[in-house]
Amino acid sequence: MSQKYSPEFKAKALRLIEERVRAEQCSGWAACTVVGEALGGISPHTLRGWWKQSHIDRGEAPGVSTDESGEMRRLRRENLELRRANEILRKASAFFAAELDRPTTR
Numbered sequence: 001m002s003q004k005y006s007p008e009f010k011a012k013a014l015r016l017i018e019e020r021v022r023a024e025q026c027s028g029w030a031a032c033t034v035v036g037e038a039l040g041g042i043s044p045h046t047l048r049g050w051w052k053q054s055h056i057d058r059g060e061a062p063g064v065s066t067d068e069s070g071e072m073r074r075l076r077r078e079n080l081e082l083r084r085a086n087e088i089l090r091k092a093s094a095f096f097a098a099e100l101d102r103p104t105t106r
Contacts, residue, residue, distance in 0.1 A: 013039055013047055014054050028052075 005013075013035060020031035032047040056063035064072075 010050055013042070014050060017047060017051050 016035045016038070017028065017031045020026065020035060021028060024031075028051055029044065029048060032044040032051060036042040036044045036047050052061065052063075053066060055061040057065045057067075
């Protein structure tokens with residue numbers, strides 16, 4: 001089951017992970033495991049994903065930042081909407097062109 005965590009909670013978890021890595025010179029995975037248990041059984045996989053993404057967002061690791069990802073998502077939605085609108089206009093144009101070509105019976 002997917003659960004949403006507040007940005008404050010995520011920031012606290014990331015701070016705890018960073019402190020643990022610095023203080024004990026342990027791996028990120030070990031820190032995520034310990035912090036996850038301390039925060040009420042959060043999966044270390046979830047915490048490691050947050051930790052890795054925070055490094056990408058700060059420019060310390062290669063990858064797509066959260067802002068870039070959101071912008072790409074928004075542009076893809078906009079592109080899809082524009083394609084739908086173009087398809088509707090294309091069909092309407094073809095329909096009205098066909099109406100003009102039909103002979104009238106007056």
